[in-house]
Amino acid sequence: MTRMSFYTERFASFSRQALYQSLDDELRRFIREIGFRYYLSFQELRYVVEIAVDLQMWEEPSLAELWCKFEQSTQLEGRQRKEKLLQNLKDRWISLREQETVYSHASPPTSNKKKVVVRKGDNAVFGMCPVASDKTVCCNLRTIDAIQGCGLACSYCSIQTFYDSKNIAVEGNLSKKLQDIRLDSKKNYHICSGQSSDSLVLGNQKGILDALFEFAFMNPNVFLELKTKSKNIAFLLDTEIPSNIVVSWSLNPQIIIDHEEHLTASEKQRLTAARAVADRGIRIGFHFHPMVHYRGWQNDYMTLIQTVLSMFSDKEVTFVSFGTLTFIKPAIHSLRLKGIRSKVLQIPMEEVAGKLSYSMQTKEEMFQTAWKLFQPWHDTVFFYLCMESRELWESVFGFCYDSNEAFERALFDHVSSKLNSS
Numbered sequence: 001m002t003r004m005s006f007y008t009e010r011f012a013s014f015s016r017q018a019l020y021q022s023l024d025d026e027l028r029r030f031i032r033e034i035g036f037r038y039y040l041s042f043q044e045l046r047y048v049v050e051i052a053v054d055l056q057m058w059e060e061p062s063l064a065e066l067w068c069k070f071e072q073s074t075q076l077e078g079r080q081r082k083e084k085l086l087q088n089l090k091d092r093w094i095s096l097r098e099q100e101t102v103y104s105h106a107s108p109p110t111s112n113k114k115k116v117v118v119r120k121g122d123n124a125v126f127g128m129c130p131v132a133s134d135k136t137v138c139c140n141l142r143t144i145d146a147i148q149g150c151g152l153a154c155s156y157c158s159i160q161t162f163y164d165s166k167n168i169a170v171e172g173n174l175s176k177k178l179q180d181i182r183l184d185s186k187k188n189y190h191i192c193s194g195q196s197s198d199s200l201v202l203g204n205q206k207g208i209l210d211a212l213f214e215f216a217f218m219n220p221n222v223f224l225e226l227k228t229k230s231k232n233i234a235f236l237l238d239t240e241i242p243s244n245i246v247v248s249w250s251l252n253p254q255i256i257i258d259h260e261e262h263l264t265a266s267e268k269q270r271l272t273a274a275r276a277v278a279d280r281g282i283r284i285g286f287h288f289h290p291m292v293h294y295r296g297w298q299n300d301y302m303t304l305i306q307t308v309l310s311m312f313s314d315k316e317v318t319f320v321s322f323g324t325l326t327f328i329k330p331a332i333h334s335l336r337l338k339g340i341r342s343k344v345l346q347i348p349m350e351e352v353a354g355k356l357s358y359s360m361q362t363k364e365e366m367f368q369t370a371w372k373l374f375q376p377w378h379d380t381v382f383f384y385l386c387m388e389s390r391e392l393w394e395s396v397f398g399f400c401y402d403s404n405e406a407f408e409r410a411l412f413d414h415v416s417s418k419l420n421s422s
Helices: 003-014 025-038 042-057 063-073 078-098 174-179 205-218 254-260 267-279 297-311 329-338 360-373 390-397 404-420
Strands: 115-119 126-128 142-144 167-171 189-192 222-228 245-250 283-291 317-324 350-352 355-357 382-385
Touching (some): 025 078, 042 078, 115 205, 205 222, 283 360, 317 360, 382 404
Parallel strands (some): 115 167, 317 382
Antiparallel strands (some): 126 142
């Protein structure tokens, strides 16, 4: 077998990969051409394709433009030429990730049309938080997966990695499954329905909220959190709400909503919805998660936090959490396959506890900034970091709980005191 025929066979195998197929015809042809010209290995081809996708997502000059520019600037030949071109490409990719992220204009609208289907079966709906880890400080959150899949289209969301991309599945026998959950009556629980979908985006379709409220009424040793990025609160304002319900909103500056949180409610709409829910006497919470580091982030988060402080009383707010962009490798692959315009992967990532995220220094800067801005609430609202290291807790708050169980108890006790004071 000649070298060319061997390479043709190898490239045919590579070309069936989904990420390569996600590129447009012109870019696929270009990668095929340089693959044959330089006999790129399977690993080199995969690396080139990943960079090509990232450049498209970040709205940077294309792989073809950069490669041709690099070819013109090098006089090397043979293997040295190939290695130089690949190194130039890698260096450019790294430099883009290390530069300050700049959001200049809004990303194009994202479509996320999905069909709501009823799921019947013996699958479990109750379990531990899917990102729980003994390698980070964890609140031992439990989850109810009443809905699997989300109609919103946040670019960074890991839900897309786990569930059907075409359907949103609603449990058809949710009420029965919730009745069958056996909790220890001597133990307290923080349970959230917003880990496998947005808690409110479907409202009470298929009786979702009716079933959740029934569960909350039956289990006074639970505080049940409904976490959302929506403004869909009509049902909450027009029905009897169990006293152990907390409704929380994930918050970000409008520029991040415009670019990375497609189809969600605006910053103003989320805060207006939270205000209406608090006026109804329902306790609320806020998640600044994920905080994003970009040019202008300090001023934008300062403005947002000042708005929160001005609109809400510390008596109405149970907790505030901080977190940031964090990815597992399958989620990164899924993001690239979608090929949307997004800059969430245009960051210098470090691996911590099996996940990829900002450096410790960047996290410290963001979380310390937010924590200091919330100074008026330090003694009356429960603040915590979501799935971060003990060292980061010490750096931001000046302390850390001795164990996850101690963290869990402190959070429950604080929230309970707010719920019981209503």
